Amino acid sequence: MKATLPLKLRDVCVRRRGKTLIGPIDLSLDAGDLTIVLGPNGAGKTTLMRAMHGLQRLSSGSINYAVPTVAARDAQAFVSQHPIMMRRSLRDNLIYPLKLRGTSRDEATVMAEDWAARIELTHALSQAAPNLSGGEKQKVALARALITKPELVFLDEPCANLDGHATRDIETMLLAERDVGRTLVMSTHDLGQARRLATRVIFMLKGRVHETGTADSFFSTPKTAEAVAFLKGDIV
Amino acid sequence: MYDIWDGIKSALYLLVTLDRDLIEITLRSLQVTLMAVAIGSAIGLPLGAWLAIRRFRYRRVAIAVLNAFMGLPPVVVGLIVYLLLSRSGPFGVFGLLFTPTAMIIAQVIIITPLIASIAHQAIRELWAEYHDLLISLNTSKGQRIRTLIWDGRRPLITASLAGFGRGIGEVGAIMIVGGNIDHATRVLTTAIALETGKGDFALALGLGFVLIFLSLFVNFATHALGRTERGRFW
Numbered sequence: 001m002k003a004t005l006p007l008k009l010r011d012v013c014v015r016r017r018g019k020t021l022i023g024p025i026d027l028s029l030d031a032g033d034l035t036i037v038l039g040p041n042g043a044g045k046t047t048l049m050r051a052m053h054g055l056q057r058l059s060s061g062s063i064n065y066a067v068p069t070v071a072a073r074d075a076q077a078f079v080s081q082h083p084i085m086m087r088r089s090l091r092d093n094l095i096y097p098l099k100l101r102g103t104s105r106d107e108a109t110v111m112a113e114d115w116a117a118r119i120e121l122t123h124a125l126s127q128a129a130p131n132l133s134g135g136e137k138q139k140v141a142l143a144r145a146l147i148t149k150p151e152l153v154f155l156d157e158p159c160a161n162l163d164g165h166a167t168r169d170i171e172t173m174l175l176a177e178r179d180v181g182r183t184l185v186m187s188t189h190d191l192g193q194a195r196r197l198a199t200r201v202i203f204m205l206k207g208r209v210h211e212t213g214t215a216d217s218f219f220s221t222p223k224t225a226e227a228v229a230f231l232k233g234d235i236v
Numbered sequence: 237m238y239d240i241w242d243g244i245k246s247a248l249y250l251l252v253t254l255d256r257d258l259i260e261i262t263l264r265s266l267q268v269t270l271m272a273v274a275i276g277s278a279i280g281l282p283l284g285a286w287l288a289i290r291r292f293r294y295r296r297v298a299i300a301v302l303n304a305f306m307g308l309p310p311v312v313v314g315l316i317v318y319l320l321l322s323r324s325g326p327f328g329v330f331g332l333l334f335t336p337t338a339m340i341i342a343q344v345i346i347i348t349p350l351i352a353s354i355a356h357q358a359i360r361e362l363w364a365e366y367h368d369l370l371i372s373l374n375t376s377k378g379q380r381i382r383t384l385i386w387d388g389r390r391p392l393i394t395a396s397l398a399g400f401g402r403g404i405g406e407v408g409a410i411m412i413v414g415g416n417i418d419h420a421t422r423v424l425t426t427a428i429a430l431e432t433g434k435g436d437f438a439l440a441l442g443l444g445f446v447l448i449f450l451s452l453f454v455n456f457a458t459h460a461l462g463r464t465e466r467g468r469f470w
Contacts, residue, residue, distance in 0.1 A: 053372065054371070055368055055371055055372065070374070073374040074374055077372065077373075078368070078372040080368060084365065084366060084368060084369040086366070086369070086383075086387055087362075087387045087388075088387065096373075096383075097373055100373055100374075100375060100379060
């Protein structure tokens with residue numbers, strides 16, 4: 001099977017009611033990285049993530065994967081800041097994407113139970129997913145995204161509104177996925193989290209990509225004054 | 237006052253002794269309305285879901301028309317169905333006038349817009365909630381509709397029950413197309429109208445009690461479903 005990545009963005013712009021939300025953006029994403037899209041609130045991180053995943057229509061420009069769009073969409077997953085829980089049990093939430101791909105009910109159930117054990121929610125398998133706590137919902141959303149073994153996963157501030165324990169659990173899962181070579185693109189405005197996880201950083205400001213590079217170079221020698229200010233904790 | 241008490245006593249006697257006429261009329265009412273609800277739900281639920289997720293040019297107009305159809309006067313529906321099914325009408329050849337089938341057709345026309353409209357409201361809310369997830373999972377339109385109908389099954393059952401409530405209490409249209417023929421097309425509402433006219437309050441009240449019981453049952457069922465929605469285990 002041909003690899004989905006690299007992903008190339010060319011002159012990507014998203015405008016709404018005459019206001020430019022992001023762009024123009026030129027960017028390339030390669031396989032195997034845990035890329036952190038970093039920036040303050042309103043920088044356009046969520047819009048960029050949604051555009052790359054195909055949830056946001058482009059006003060101009062193009063986004064191209066190494067494979068046709070339909071095949072690329074099948075090879076990726078998206079986890080949003082506010083986890084969407086289907087009105088089903090936790091088990092059925094995990095089974096759902098597998099059934100869409102034609103996995104048998106028995107096989108899907110085994111995989112769902114395996115993932116529930118990984119996220120330490122075996123006891124809640126039969127519970128209504130919308131009634132879980134915020135941290136549990138986010139873990140379920142992440143497990144549901146990963147259960148189909150996507151090549152590329154977009155995570156839009158998955159740890160926003162979570163406490164320290166839940167954040168650590170999510171980060172542990174993400175690091176495990178990074179270590180098995182899965183490509184992850186995650187937005188955050190949390191510098192500490194970016195330092196803990198990133199292998200590559202995309203720094204956004206006012207709808208544009210201000211700086212990109214490896215995590216080491218970005219955090220040790222940022223190239224722009226805005227990045228320096230952001231890393232110092234100043235308001236940019 | 238004496239007539240009312242006398243009627244209530246006689247009605248209770250008919251209910252307790254399971255009067256044959258009462259049972260027959262009640263079963264026919266249920267047969268007609270349940271069949272109409274089944275057909276109305278088979279059309280209305282997917283139509284409501286489709287209108288909720290599909291974007292097309294005259295969508296707002298279609299929704300407005302659907303909502304307007306909820307207020308269709310049953311007597312006018314009965315008249316139109318009568319004209320369509322009468323000997324000289326386009327479907328007269330089928331010989332359906334004054335049969336339970338004609339009554340089902342009239343009820344389907346009356347309750348389908350109601351079911352579709354309530355389904356549309358319920359699915360629209362669910363679609364807003366699920367939109368990103370279902371797009372992200374690369375689902376087809378058919379998969380989306382099936383998922384929304386399944387996950388929204390409780391409010392959708394409520395929509396069907398609302399259709400049942402409207403159908404079981406309907407009198408104008410089915411009187412016209414059914415003809416209220418004894419042992420053929422007589423149902424609870426048309427029988428109540430007839431027996432009241434004849435002054436036989438015992439049977440009219442007995443039928444009325446059954447109708448009230450069915451309406452209450454539907455309301456309790458709706459309430460119970462609402463409670464399961466908030467339950468811990470699904």
